[in-house]
Amino acid sequence: xxxxxxxxxxxxxxxxxxxxxxxxxxAVAIVGDTPKEKLTEKLAWVLRCLGCPFTGLFxxxxxxxxxxxxCLFWLPSDYFKCENDGQLYPIKVxxxxxxxxxxxxxxxxxxxxxxxxxxxxxxxxxRLSSLVSAYYIFVGIIAGISRxxxxxxxxxxxxxxxxxxxxxxxxxxKRIIWGHLIVKNPKIEMEDLQPITLKEINDDEIRNHxxxxxxxxxxxxxxxxxxxxxxAYFTPPIGxxxxxxxxxxxxxxxxxxxxxxxxxxxxxxxxxxNFCFGIFHIWFSICGFVVAMLIFFLGIxxxxxxxxxxxxxxxxxxxxxxxx
Numbered sequence: 001x002x003x004x005x006x007x008x009x010x011x012x013x014x015x016x017x018x019x020x021x022x023x024x025x026x027a028v029a030i031v032g033d034t035p036k037e038k039l040t041e042k043l044a045w046v047l048r049c050l051g052c053p054f055t056g057l058f059x060x061x062x063x064x065x066x067x068x069x070x071c072l073f074w075l076p077s078d079y080f081k082c083e084n085d086g087q088l089y090p091i092k093v094x095x096x097x098x099x100x101x102x103x104x105x106x107x108x109x110x111x112x113x114x115x116x117x118x119x120x121x122x123x124x125x126x127r128l129s130s131l132v133s134a135y136y137i138f139v140g141i142i143a144g145i146s147r148x149x150x151x152x153x154x155x156x157x158x159x160x161x162x163x164x165x166x167x168x169x170x171x172x173x174k175r176i177i178w179g180h181l182i183v184k185n186p187k188i189e190m191e192d193l194q195p196i197t198l199k200e201i202n203d204d205e206i207r208n209h210x211x212x213x214x215x216x217x218x219x220x221x222x223x224x225x226x227x228x229x230x231x232a233y234f235t236p237p238i239g240x241x242x243x244x245x246x247x248x249x250x251x252x253x254x255x256x257x258x259x260x261x262x263x264x265x266x267x268x269x270x271x272x273x274n275f276c277f278g279i280f281h282i283w284f285s286i287c288g289f290v291v292a293m294l295i296f297f298l299g300i301x302x303x304x305x306x307x308x309x310x311x312x313x314x315x316x317x318x319x320x321x322x323x324x
Contacts, residue, residue, distance in 0.1 A: 021299045023136035024161055026129040027168040030175050031056035035074060035118065035182040044285045048273075051288030053167050053221040054258035058265070060171040061217050062097050062210075065178040067119045068108055071186040072096070072196070076271040079187075081195035088197065093268025097214045098207075101198035111196060114189045122179035130175045137162045137169060144231040160247055160302065161295055163228045167221065167254075218262035225251040242308055242316035246301075250294055253287050 032046030049056035063073045073096055080095055081088040095101040122130075140162025190196070201207050229251055232244040261284070264275045273281035301307050308316035 021161060023132050024165050025133075027133035027137065027165055027172055030130060030133070031060070031168045031171040033181070035185045037185060044281075045273075047286075047288030047292065048281060048284040049288070051253065051286070051291050052257035052261050052284040053225070053254050054218055054261040055284065056171055057167065057217050057221050058097065058214070058261075060174050062214050065174060065180060067180055068103065068111070068115050070180060070182055071115050071118050071190075072103070074182065074186045074272060075190065075196075076187070076274075078270070079190065079194050079196055081197050083197050083199050088195065091198070093270060094272075095198055097265055098211050099268055100201065100210055102201055103196070103198055107197050111190060111193055114186070114193060118182055118184045118186050118189050120181045120183045122175060122181055126181075127176050127179060130172045134169065134172050134176070137166050137172075141166055144228070144235070148231055148234045160228060160232065160243070161299055163231065164225065164247065164250060164295065166227075167224050214262075214265065218258060221258040222255045222262075225254045242312045246294075246298065250291060250298075253291055257284055257287055 028046065028050055032042075032049040034042055034045040036042050036045060059070075059073060063069050073094075075094070077091045077094050080091045080101075082091050082101060083089075091101075093099050140160075144160075144163045201210075229244055229247050232247050235243070260280060264280055267275075269275040275281070301311075
């Protein structure tokens with residue numbers, strides 16, 4: 001009996017991976033793009049972005065599409081000096097987001113060669129892979145909404161993963177439209193250019209706009225994933241059942257980490273990943289690994305609906321009497 005069960009499990013795992021899972025993989029790679037050289041550092045950043053949506057969305061929405069701003073994002077605070085009344089002062093936190101400062105045109109010209117060396121344009125293939133991810137995510141959104149609004153309430157499982165990853169759309173859009181890639185580590189390329197001189201932003205309107213956009217990004221990264229829970233709740237079998245609870249775990253991780261990342265940004269960071277001695281970077285990366293495993297397992301459960309009942313009990317049966 002045990003041999004038969006093992007063979008059955010192997011056959012199930014050998015089933016083709018659903019296309020929407022493969023289609024969403026480029027979205028994760030895009031949101032976790034980094035100019036770090038080492039593979040472990042690249043993987044750690046991808047996991048961090050997967051475990052903390054605010055990190056990836058902040059880079060996509062608040063850093064912008066300007067090549068210079070994208071390169072300066074990766075530099076620690078000790079690469080900069082702030083000019084005030086002809087005097088240069090050290091900067092305690094990275095000049096990004098609400099702590100942003102102005103780069104004068106002559107200083108921008110001074111580092112232009114290094115900026116050009118660090119950046120490249122996305123290839124046609126990279127942009128097409130982004131479109132594939134966008135396609136599956138939008139189809140997942142439409143499928144989720146249609147399942148809720150469908151009056152016949154056909155009891156069959158639907159893929160939650162594209163809808164869960166819909167928060168990556170701003171990063172996908174940025175890659176498709178502008179296509180700027182940071183291919184070399186600015187920290188290495190600009191090491192001999194220190195210090196890079198910046199000036200304070202004296203315009204209150206600009207400062208308030210930066211505060212608003214960063215805060216809006218934080219609230220979006222905290223609240224937006226819960227739309228999936230809402231749709232799962234109203235999808236047959238209706239109620240806060242196994243699927244809703246499972247998705248809630250993912251959303252809770254994302255909301256908690258996004259809130260923590262926002263607080264870290266408010267306080268200010270000296271480097272990209274060394275806030276509080278790197279503890280939060282490690283925590284976000286570990287959470288990203290947990291999220292990756294949960295999403296992978298969710299894909300298996302969605303592809304094998306009967307496993308919900310086998311693993312979690314009869315209450316997870318999609319053919320529940322609440323379906324019509």
